[in-house]
Structure formats: C-alpha cells, structure tokens
Amino acid sequence: MKAAARGGWLGSALVLAALVALWWAASNGGWVSRVFLPTPQATWASLAEGFNFTGSGHGELAAWTRDTVARMLQGWLLASLLGVVLGVLIGASAAARAWLQPMLEFIRPLPASAVLPLAISIFGLSPRMVLAVVAFGAMWPVLLATVHGLATVDARLAEAARCLQLSRAAFIFKIGLPHALPDILAGTRLALTIALIVAVVGEMIASQGGLGQAILLAARAFRASDLFAGIVLLGLIGFASNALLALAEQRLLRWQRP
Numbered sequence: 001m002k003a004a005a006r007g008g009w010l011g012s013a014l015v016l017a018a019l020v021a022l023w024w025a026a027s028n029g030g031w032v033s034r035v036f037l038p039t040p041q042a043t044w045a046s047l048a049e050g051f052n053f054t055g056s057g058h059g060e061l062a063a064w065t066r067d068t069v070a071r072m073l074q075g076w077l078l079a080s081l082l083g084v085v086l087g088v089l090i091g092a093s094a095a096a097r098a099w100l101q102p103m104l105e106f107i108r109p110l111p112a113s114a115v116l117p118l119a120i121s122i123f124g125l126s127p128r129m130v131l132a133v134v135a136f137g138a139m140w141p142v143l144l145a146t147v148h149g150l151a152t153v154d155a156r157l158a159e160a161a162r163c164l165q166l167s168r169a170a171f172i173f174k175i176g177l178p179h180a181l182p183d184i185l186a187g188t189r190l191a192l193t194i195a196l197i198v199a200v201v202g203e204m205i206a207s208q209g210g211l212g213q214a215i216l217l218a219a220r221a222f223r224a225s226d227l228f229a230g231i232v233l234l235g236l237i238g239f240a241s242n243a244l245l246a247l248a249e250q251r252l253l254r255w256q257r258p
Contacts (some may be wrong), residue, residue: 038225046229061214065233068199068210071127072237075134076195080188083139087146091180092172097151108144112137112198116205130202137198138191145187149180185249192241200234 020040026032027039034042050061090096090104112133119136123129153176161171177184203212211230218226 034224035222036224038228042225043228043232046223046225047232050226050229061229061233064209064211064214064230065237067208068196068203068212068234069237071130071134071199071203071208071210072192072195072241075131075199076138076188076192078131078135079138079191079195080142082135083142083187083191084146084184086139087143087180087184088150088172088177090143091147091150092168092176094151097147104144104147108140112194113201113205116202120206125206125208127208130199130206130208133202134195134198138195141187141190141194142184143187145183146180149183150176153179182253185245185252189242189245189249192245193238196234196238196241 023037024040027034027037038046047061052062090100115136116129116133119129119133123132150172157175157179158171161175166174199210200212200215202208203210204216207213211234215227215230215234218224218230
C-alpha cells in the first residue's frame with residue numbers, strides 16, 4: 001500500500017514537472033506572447049516580490065492571500081455548521097425529507113454567483129456579503145451529505161435503538177452522526193473547494209481585498225506575471241487545504257479500517 005502511494009506521488013510529480021517544462025518551452029520559445037503567458041521565472045519573481053522574499057517588494061501578495069484564506073475558512077466553517085445542523089433536522093425525519101427534498105433539489109443547482117445580486121441588495125458591497133455568499137454556496141455539499149448519511153442508517157440499527165428506548169437525540173448522536181460521518185467529511189472537503197472559488201469571485205465583484213481582486217487588477221493592467229502568480233497561489237491553497245482535510249479524514253475514520 002505504501003509503495004503504491006509513493007508511486008502515485010512520484011507519478012503526480014512527474015506530470016507536474018512535465019507541465020512546467022511545457023510552460024517554460026511555450027513562453028521562452030515564443031510559442032505564445034509573453035503578454036499573455038509569462039515565463040515561470042517571471043511568475044516566480046512576482047511571487048517573491050509579492051511576499052517580499054527579495055526585500056524589494058511590499059508584501060501585498062501575502063496580505064491578499066491572508067484575506068482570501070480567512071474569508072474562505074470563515075465561510076466554510078459557517079457553511080459546515082449550518083449544513084450539519086440543517087442536515088440533521090431534515091435527515092432524522094422521514095416526513096421532513098419527503099416534504100423538503102424537492103425544494104432542496106430545486107435550490108441546490110443554483111450557482112452561488114446567481115445569488116450575488118440578492119446578497120448585494122441585502123448586505124451591500126461589503127465583507128458580510130461575500131461571507132454570506134460563500135456560506136450559501138459551500139453549505140449544500142455538507143447539508144446533502146448529512147441528510148444522505150442519516151437517511152441511510154441501517155433499519156436494524158434503528159430497530160435496536162427503539163428496543164433500547166433511545167431518545168431521538170440519543171439516536172442522532174450515538175448512531176446517526178457516526179454513521180453519517182464519512183459522508184459529512186466528504187461533503188466538507190467539497191465545500192472547502194467551493195468556498196475558495198466563491199470567495200475569489202466575491203472579491204472580484206465586491207472589490208474586496210484578496211487574491212480575487214489582485215488577479216482582476218493584474219488582468220486589467222496586462223501584468224501577466226502577477227496574474228499567474230495569483231493563479232498559482234490559488235492552486236497551492238486549494239491543494240494544501242484539501243490535503244489537510246484528507247489527512248484529518250483519515251485520522252477521524254481510523255475505526256473504519258480493518
């Protein structure tokens with residue numbers, strides 16, 4: 001198993017190296033104008049200057065990254081809390097699922113960007129507006145995963161709970177939520193990715209400080225290296241956050257492994 005994991009990491013590293021080499025060849029070989037495709041060296045220079053690694057920059061990129069990560073995490077935590085609470089209220093009741101499932105399926109496909117005008121009319125162009133939209137967009141994977149996890153509890157477990165005369169709350173906390181935990185953790189991983197995407201879009205639209213606004217300003221000024229530096233940072237944030245959640249998921253679900 002460990003050898004297979006090491007092989008997978010090695011293969012991923014080789015693919016990444018090949019993509020970077022192709023990028024280097026395309027930009028340095030003149031296949032694509034550097035106005036649109038900067039070299040990897042120029043992108044790294046923008047990253048170094050933005051984080052003030054060279055001592056010549058102002059460290060603005062570090063501040064923007066911090067703002068985006070904070071906005072992503074705040075929205076994700078709020079979405080996870082709301083998703084689990086609402087999911088428990090709906091998933092623990094067959095009647096509630098029957099009544100509310102059609103409405104959930106109607107609202108769920110709505111892209112978070114579609115509710116931006118409504119959020120702007122309520123909160124204005126403010127950080128609260130971005131947080132509300134992030135929470136709305138990221139809530140659905142957690143909510144639906146929680147509902148599914150509770151709805152698929154084995155009937156024999158439910159019968160055993162009735163025989164033991166467990167209260168509804170005891171059934172939820174001792175049987176329902178542990179059974180739904182794998183689904184909930186999978187939903188939170190997806191929700192974190194959505195939170196990052198919606199946070200960046202919200203920053204672009206609401207002119208809030210963060211990587212979204214930095215990328216938008218770089219694109220308008222044709223600063224390709226700064227634009228690619230922001231994109232690289234977003235990829236690194238998404239990769240690191242997903243890896244951390246995957247590690248937490250492995251630890252929390254150790255009881256499932258034989």
